[in-house]
Amino acid sequence: MRLVLQDLRTIGGYALREAVRRKVLLVVVVLTICFLALYAFGTYQAFKEVSRGDGGGISGVEEEVLTGSTLLGLAMFVTLFLGTVLAVFVTLNAVRGDAERGLLQPLVVRPVGRTTLLLARFLAAAAVCVIYVQIVYWSAVVLTNATGGYYPGHAIAGAVALAAAVTIIVAIALLGTTLLSSTANGIAIFMVFGAGLAAGLIGQIGTALNSDTLEQISSIATWALPFEALYQDGLHALTADIDGVTGVIVQLGPFGGSQDAGPLLYPFALVYLLAAGWLADRAFRRADL
Amino acid sequence: MPDALLAAGLRKTYRAAVALAGVDLRVGEGELVGLLGPNGAGKSTLTKIAVGLVRPTAGAVTVLGHPAGSTAALARTGYLAELFRFPGWASADEVLALHQRLARSAGGARERAELLGLVGLAEAARKRVEAMSKGMQQRLGIAQALIGEPGLVLLDEPTSALDPAGRRTVRELLEELRGRGVAVLLNSHLLSEVELVCDRVVIVDHGRTIAVGTPHDLVSAGGVEIETAGGTQRFADAARGDVPALVARLVAEGEEIYGVRVVTGTLEDAYLKLVGKDAR
Numbered sequence: 001m002r003l004v005l006q007d008l009r010t011i012g013g014y015a016l017r018e019a020v021r022r023k024v025l026l027v028v029v030v031l032t033i034c035f036l037a038l039y040a041f042g043t044y045q046a047f048k049e050v051s052r053g054d055g056g057g058i059s060g061v062e063e064e065v066l067t068g069s070t071l072l073g074l075a076m077f078v079t080l081f082l083g084t085v086l087a088v089f090v091t092l093n094a095v096r097g098d099a100e101r102g103l104l105q106p107l108v109v110r111p112v113g114r115t116t117l118l119l120a121r122f123l124a125a126a127a128v129c130v131i132y133v134q135i136v137y138w139s140a141v142v143l144t145n146a147t148g149g150y151y152p153g154h155a156i157a158g159a160v161a162l163a164a165a166v167t168i169i170v171a172i173a174l175l176g177t178t179l180l181s182s183t184a185n186g187i188a189i190f191m192v193f194g195a196g197l198a199a200g201l202i203g204q205i206g207t208a209l210n211s212d213t214l215e216q217i218s219s220i221a222t223w224a225l226p227f228e229a230l231y232q233d234g235l236h237a238l239t240a241d242i243d244g245v246t247g248v249i250v251q252l253g254p255f256g257g258s259q260d261a262g263p264l265l266y267p268f269a270l271v272y273l274l275a276a277g278w279l280a281d282r283a284f285r286r287a288d289l
Numbered sequence: 290m291p292d293a294l295l296a297a298g299l300r301k302t303y304r305a306a307v308a309l310a311g312v313d314l315r316v317g318e319g320e321l322v323g324l325l326g327p328n329g330a331g332k333s334t335l336t337k338i339a340v341g342l343v344r345p346t347a348g349a350v351t352v353l354g355h356p357a358g359s360t361a362a363l364a365r366t367g368y369l370a371e372l373f374r375f376p377g378w379a380s381a382d383e384v385l386a387l388h389q390r391l392a393r394s395a396g397g398a399r400e401r402a403e404l405l406g407l408v409g410l411a412e413a414a415r416k417r418v419e420a421m422s423k424g425m426q427q428r429l430g431i432a433q434a435l436i437g438e439p440g441l442v443l444l445d446e447p448t449s450a451l452d453p454a455g456r457r458t459v460r461e462l463l464e465e466l467r468g469r470g471v472a473v474l475l476n477s478h479l480l481s482e483v484e485l486v487c488d489r490v491v492i493v494d495h496g497r498t499i500a501v502g503t504p505h506d507l508v509s510a511g512g513v514e515i516e517t518a519g520g521t522q523r524f525a526d527a528a529r530g531d532v533p534a535l536v537a538r539l540v541a542e543g544e545e546i547y548g549v550r551v552v553t554g555t556l557e558d559a560y561l562k563l564v565g566k567d568a569r
Contacts, residue, residue: 017378106373289337289343
């Protein structure tokens with residue numbers, strides 16, 4: 001057990017150093033600073049417009065709350081998207097790509113075991129992505145509060161949902177890298193992310209049109225891609241306390257419908273994660289390198 | 290003591306393609322064995338199976354008494370792949386330090402310095418891989434394969450990117466390993482090199498072993514050439530032992546003898562005779 005932990009630390013550290021030295025993290029940090037600067041400016045301007053209050057708003061709508069929750073919904077969506085980009089880049093070559101380039105073989109022939117190797121890559125990638133989405137998410141929360149005085153209800157639940165969602169994406173990306181070449185895997189993960197987003201939007205349309213069929217399609221798709229269900233659940237946690245007309249508008253927000261997925265979501269996400277991990281491990285152990 | 294490497298009835302198929310069709314191979318403890326064969330003969334597949342990179346379709350391989358690819362076997366095996374790469378951002382010292390940790394070697398900085406010196410990279414410890422020539426990277430790969438004092442080292446084309454000086458370094462290194470009692474399976478296309486250093490040679494073709502023996506065993510006699518007043522006479526089937534009788538006969542026939550040369554074949558001649566001359 002001590003040796004396994006040592007191996008996990010060694011390979012995890014190697015993966016992290018690779019991300020840092022290849023400047024993947026530097027690019028992400030620079031782009032994230034740009035996003036947060038833009039977000040801060042946009043939020044400041046939006047709250048300034050709302051506070052002028054020219055009387056053109058909808059009756060019964062709390063405009064500060066609507067503005068704050070909508071902007072935070074945007075931040076949450078962008079955070080998950082950026083987390084997905086990061087997850088794809090830190091796992092892109094982990095198995096097939098590194099094997100094709102000859103980087104993996106010298107590591108696999110060490111007495112470490114393929115399962116440990118894969119687990120270490122997963123833990124390193126998940127740690128980077130979870131820390132990253134937390135930094136971006138909480139920065140957005142602080143900026144929204146600082147510029148407009150808005151603070152969401154259950155902010156921690158939103159953070160947990162984002163962490164879980166990006167962990168699921170890392171697991172899917174790692175499964176993909178055991179089966180597909182780097183480019184194919186990158187494309188596949190972005191398409192899977194897009195499919196999740198589309199499922200959320202279909203659900204919103206279904207709710208607006210009162211269509212059971214569309215809602216059912218959305219529900220099945222979001223559970224098949226639970227990062228989307230987690231995102232919707234997190235979004236719901238942020239806005240669950242908002243009631244009245246404002247609450248209705250916020251629930252139909254532009255960045256995917258917020259849905260309370262119920263108590264089974266996290267156990268299901270854990271089972272999904274383990275299943276993806278098992279499939280990835282099986283594929284990796286059977287692969288001829 | 291168990292053999293360093295023992296393969297029995299090894300088969301590997303990739304869908305319809307047969308890479309290995311039942312190979313038997315033995316590398317004794319401290320033995321230096323050359324593995325020869327044309328491209329696609331199955332040499333790399335065989336070495337990859339020995340280090341657990343490829344799963345055999347049938348047959349068994351043991352390394353120092355342990356199943357190939359098992360943790361116990363890998364802990365005592367060093368391997369240099371034919372196509373390998375180290376991360377460009379890492380220095381030579383960092384690459385070796387990483388592999389020391391994974392190989393559970395307690396050699397520390399002293400082992401790293403010794404290995405880099407052994408492959409002629411003592412001055413390049415801090416040099417990044419991306420700044421190294423292909424030959425330097427190959428030397429680093431060899432150093433990496435020797436981490437943790439392995440009992441068996443498998444080298445797949447270790448000199449393909451090296452200049453003549455680098456090849457000589459590797460040759461000396463192989464002799465040093467033999468001196469230390471380390472078994473080596475050397476997969477190479479450089480027949481002269483194999484002939485110079487290997488105790489035994491195994492030739493595979495179409496996934497089968499077609500010849501096994503010492504280089505001396507495999508090299509056939511090339512006849513005898515006798516220089517006479519009338520020109521050089523060649524006796525293709527004659528061997529060294531036939532020289533006195535041949536000379537006596539020619540003198541008796543009135544020839545004047547100016548020189549005698551016993552022609553020996555090379556491993557290359559023997560190899561080409563066995564596998565044919567067609568390029569693949």
